[in-house]
Amino acid sequence: MNIFQRLMNLDRRWLYLLVGLAAVIPILAPLNLPVNVAESVQDLYDRVESLPAGSTVLASFDYGPSTGPENDPMADTFIRHCMARDLKVVCIALYPLGGVTEGLEELQRAVGPLNPPAGELESTAFPGKFYGKDFVYLGYKDGGQATMRQMGENVHAVFPQEYFQSPVTHYELSDAVKGYADVTFVMSFATGIIGEWWANLVNAQYGTPVAVGCTAVSAPKYFAYYKAGQMFALLPGLKGAAEYEYLVEKKYPQVAAATAADIYNAGKGWDVQSIVYSIITLFIIIGNVGFLVERRQRGRG
Missing domain, CATH: 1.10.287 (Helix Hairpins)
Structure with missing residues (x-):
């Protein structure tokens, strides 16, 4: 034999x-296996690096637990990258399970435990960064494309309160963002079709730049939008997440230390x-x- x-x-x-x-x-x-950074991933890193301090970005958690192993690390690294670059992040969720579990969970994984109703606003991972001033979570809103259109007219009408039920006008950051003109770009962490909606509606109708972090199985579809210029960057699945994480860790030791402490x-x-x-x-x-x-x-x- x-x-x-x-x-x-x-x-x-x-x-x-x-x-x-x-x-x-x-x-x-x-094992820290080597990664080769794709152009679509480098584009996101370069865009974040190019923004002036104090710029505001909109991050949408458009996925649920089933794709968390791919989408969670993208979201963690992106928020940490923005904090390290002194950018402001307004977070929302347009996917039902994302609104229930992923949004606040990922924000806290990136910046540390929060309890705004009790006055615990400061990030433990990024001292000097505060909920409501440097980052805020508005919560989940149903409606998909209709919600996106309404946000283009008046964000405060769509999200009159943030996740912890305070009026959005109560916090400096959420009070300042009234429409897409008040953010430099939209970053969607997506499963399924929601990331496409950001491209073919918000980018096409409002001219707001859009980037997407998608699951690997959806990547071929999303690359069509990236190649057409409707998305300026794309993180394709876990591979894209690892490449982006590598770029951010290489420049920011604080982010590298936080990522190394993550169980996953x-x-x-x-x-x-x-x-x-x-x-x-x-x-x-x-x-x-x-x-x-x-x-x-x-x-x-």
């Missing part, structure tokens, strides 16, 4: 164990994905070669 036949007859539980170890070990001991981040996820995909690909090749060898031997017999 040759090696290919032995491997083809291998108990599948060994393969499950190997894949399991490949998924766990990089989380506990990051884009770098760790990319290590896992790369190794697991390599193992699966290897066994597919072994299985096919073994099949061909076995068929040839039967033919000779």
Whole structure:
């Protein structure tokens, strides 16, 4: 029996164990596998770096827990990048589950625990940055495209209160943002079609620059918008998140330290994905070669 036949007859539980170890070990001991930064990712990093301090961006959490492993690290790194660059971030959610779980959760993962009703406004991750002045979360609003159109006319009419039920006029940042003209660009972390709406409605009708962080399965569709210029940047899946994280960490030690402390981040996820995909690909090749060898031997017999 040759090696290919032995491997083809291998108990599948060994393969499950190997894949399991490949998924766990990089989380506990990051491998920091190299990444090649794509142009669409570099474009987002460069745009954030080019903005004057004090500029305001709109971040929309348009995804739910099912795509969190891809979208969460993008959102974390983006908010941290903006804080490190002294930019202001207005956060919203247009995806139902994103409004319930992802929005506030990701904001707090990036800046630290918050309790505005109790007066706990300062970021522990970025001392000197405050809720309502440097970042704010307006919460979830149903309506999709209709909501986007209404925001173009009057953000305060769409979000009369922020997430913690204070009037938006109560906080300096949310009071200042009344329409798309008051933000430099929109960043959507999206699953499904919502990211497309930002491009074909807000960018097309209001001229507001749009960037999207999407899931890998949606990336081919979103690249069409990027190539057409309707999106100035695109983070495609976990790969894009890892590339963006790498760029930001390289320049900002404070962000690198915060990311390293995360139980899960884009770098760790990319290590896992790369190794697991390599193992699966290897066994597919072994299985096919073994099949061909076995068929040839039967033919000779």
